[in-house]
Amino acid sequence: MINVENDCRLAFRKFNRFYTDVLGFLNEHIYDSPFSLTETRILFEIYNTSGCMAKDIQQNLNLDGGYVSRIIKKFEKEKMIYKQKSKEDARNHYLFVTSHGEKIYKELEKKANQQVDNIMENLGQEQQQKLVASMNTIQDILFSSLKRTEESxxxxxxxxxxxxxxxxxxxxxxxxxxxxxxxxxxxxxxxxxxxxxxxxxxxxxxxxxxxxxxxxxxxxxxxxxxxxxxxxxxxxxxxxxxxxxxxxxxxxxxxxxxxxxxxxxxxxxxxxxxxxxxxxxxxxxxxxxxxxxxxxxxxxxxxxxxxx
Amino acid sequence: MINVENDCRLAFRKFNRFYTDVLGFLNEHIYDSPFSLTETRILFEIYNTSGCMAKDIQQNLNLDGGYVSRIIKKFEKEKMIYKQKSKEDARNHYLFVTSHGEKIYKELEKKANQQVDNIMENLGQEQQQKLVASMNTIQDILFSSLKRTEESxxxxxxxxxxxxxxxxxxxxxxxxxxxxxxxxxxxxxxxxxxxxxxxxxxxxxxxxxxxxxxxxxxxxxxxxxxxxxxxxxxxxxxxxxxxxxxxxxxxxxxxxxxxxxxxxxxxxxxxxxxxxxxxxxxxxxxxxxxxxxxxxxxxxxxxxxxxx
DNA sequence: CCAAATACTTGCCTAAGTCAACTATTTAAT
DNA sequence: ATTAAATAGTTGACTTAGGCAAGTATTTGG
Structure with a gap:
């Protein structure tokens, strides 16, 4: 009567609903900044990926190219980032954050950290460690299933x-x-x-x-x-x-x-x-x-x- | 030099980015159905919550009341669900799926299961169990931090x-x-x-x-x-x-x-x-x-x- | 009995995202 | 060498998703 395989599916999907909630909760509170979630994610990507191109952002965050292009344009206009055409291939434009952009990034990061802290403040040391360990386990197990490309x-x-x-x-x-x-x-x-x-x-x-x-x-x-x-x-x-x-x-x-x-x-x-x-x-x-x-x-x- | 507290934050946020990806991956493939993700979630809620009211959906999924109202209206028009006014309190409208709605729900569920299976097919029994265990651990630990109300x-x-x-x-x-x-x-x-x-x-x-x-x-x-x-x-x-x-x-x-x-x-x-x-x-x-x-x-x- | 609260609805709006057609450049194929 | 196909990015026109505030109907609580 008890179906183990289906059980696994149910547990997985339950977790997905649960974590949709967690992410929603975390994200809803970043919104006293003038940036949308996607903009934040793009800025993160530019800041933390060396030699970042628009295309990388598009792929990594699964976004529409046009959409990314526009957000990058907006960031450029606000002097948060700048572009640099590659010498080897003029189609490639590398993206870098300016010091102004870095300041904004650091603020956003601070807020994101605070959000996480709010969630974790009630947890003891041991629970925190268990949490992080479980997260790592999930990532290790699911990583390969997720990536479409052979080797990333x-x-x-x-x-x-x-x-x-x-x-x-x-x-x-x-x-x-x-x-x-x-x-x-x-x-x-x-x-x-x-x-x-x-x-x-x-x-x-x-x-x-x-x-x-x-x-x-x-x-x-x-x-x-x-x-x-x-x-x-x-x-x-x-x-x-x-x-x-x-x-x-x-x-x-x-x-x-x-x-x-x-x-x-x-x-x-x-x-x-x-x-x-x-x-x-x-x-x-x-x-x-x-x-x-x-x-x-x-x-x-x-x-x-x-x-x- | 190594800061344990900040470490925890970074790991947490890394997992959040990762799982945003996982959820995106899972959801992008449900889109050969005419329903949006939110619609799917609402139908799920109606189907699985006994005595479900629009208000529950609003609260549980953190959605705007007007938005929920409109989607419910759409579902009603398509004869997927029906309403029943409560006798005790005429403000309350209980929601039930029709047999047609159930059919649609089951199809969506099948697709969702397939999606999950796609991700899990490469995993061995042991890995699946570890995965589910980790997911349960995370839910146990985070549940109380997430819920705003005293007792749900x-x-x-x-x-x-x-x-x-x-x-x-x-x-x-x-x-x-x-x-x-x-x-x-x-x-x-x-x-x-x-x-x-x-x-x-x-x-x-x-x-x-x-x-x-x-x-x-x-x-x-x-x-x-x-x-x-x-x-x-x-x-x-x-x-x-x-x-x-x-x-x-x-x-x-x-x-x-x-x-x-x-x-x-x-x-x-x-x-x-x-x-x-x-x-x-x-x-x-x-x-x-x-x-x-x-x-x-x-x-x-x-x-x-x-x-x- | 009336003000406040609750459950829901509606009109109006904007942000977020998609699609397809476009330029500029490079690569691969004959 | 020439040309077709591929890649990186841009732009205009559009759709969808979702938010806000004012509305109705009903109940509750002083």
């Missing part, structure tokens, strides 16, 4: 501590296994996040953490590239290039004059990439015993031409 | 095996503790669901199972009332009355001529209720030893006046 790779510019955890774990696993670096490296990885992060980009493949890159403001108009890593199983897909490009693009648009990074001499995959992107070795330290190996530290620098 | 009680006319499980567990717990019935009653409870269920109504208080009632088509135009139970912690709130009323209303609108039920003589809370609703004792069996006690079985009948 994307770079986003916000991160959670989950991302940092992945970053540390996967780097440790890789460098310990392949380069035989010892536990002192793991300790270093943890320490490293004491720094003042300016921005971190996370590459995702089918919703899974696939790589990362980060920026630290080292001095006036000088950025330090850090935490560059691509999970070996996602290598050779242009992911590393995409990550570095995201960072360089950001630095250019933020009027940085130089980016530098420290690495060690036996990084066989990263070094050609740095070279390709225009970095040059500017300093070489003496060989030292570090992380259980003999290593030579190198500094690479990239001089940025201004916005043109 | 509602009766719905669909059920999952989760509901049946609750029904059995809670009845067993209660009758064993209070009436000292023995394990043979638990066995009976399980057996009881072998019957051909016509309909089951589940009462929920703040999203939690609070009571139930069921209908079995015993003979031509004769219904048997079964599985009537209200969790003692939710008693004296009119829940029992609401459940029985739902059943009677359904029977009337389905042109039943009589409803009967079997119970035992020491049901102190239920018997007055049956009497109040117009049931009368029509048969009394000899005292027998059953479920570890001496009990007298009784049959109660209610003659239904036709629809008027």
């Amino acid at each position: 790779i994307s770079v986003r510019s916000y991160y959670t501590s989950e991302d940092l955890k992945n970053m540390i774990e996967q780097q440790w696993e890789f460098y310990n296994r392949v380069h035989k670096w010892d536990e002192s490296f793991l300790a270093y990885l943890h320490e490293t996040f004491e720094a003042e992060i300016e921005r971190i980009w996370i590459a995702e493949s089918n919703g899974q953490f696939a790589g990362s890159i980060g920026l630290v403001n080292a001095a006036e108009k000088v950025g330090q590239l850090r935490w560059f890593f691509v999970n070996p199983s996602f290598q050779n897909k242009g992911l590393g290039t995409q990550l570095i490009k995201s960072l360089i693009q950001y630095c250019k648009h933020s009027n940085y004059e130089r980016i530098f990074l420290w690495t060690v001499s036996d990084m066989e995959t990263a070094r050609p990439l740095y070279k390709k992107m225009g970095f040059e070795i500017t300093e070489e330290k003496a060989e030292v015993f570090m992380w259980g190996r003999q290593l030579i530290e190198e500094r690479w620098d990239l001089e940025l031409q201004t916005k043109s | 009680i509602s009766v719905r006319s669909y059920y999952t095996s989760e509901d049946l499980k609750n029904m059995i567990e809670q009845q067993w717990e209660f009758y064993n503790r209070v009436h000292k019935w023995d394990e043979s009653f638990l066995a009976y409870l399980h057996e009881t669901f072998e019957a051909e269920i016509e309909r089951i109504w589940i009462a929920e208080s703040n999203g939690q199972f609070a009571g139930s009632i069921g209908l079995v088509n015993a003979a031509e135009k004769v219904g048997q009332l079964r599985w009537f139970f209200v969790n003692p912690s939710f008693q004296n709130k009119g829940l029992g009355t609401q459940l029985i009323k739902s059943l009677i209303q359904y029977c009337k609108h389905s042109n039943y001529e009589r409803i009967f039920l079997w119970t035992v003589s020491d049901m102190e809370t239920a018997r007055p209720l049956y009497k109040k609703m117009g049931f009368e004792i029509t048969e009394e069996k000899a005292e027998v030893f059953m479920w570890g006690r001496q009990l007298i079985e009784e049959r109660w009948d209610l003659e239904l006046q036709t629809k008027s």
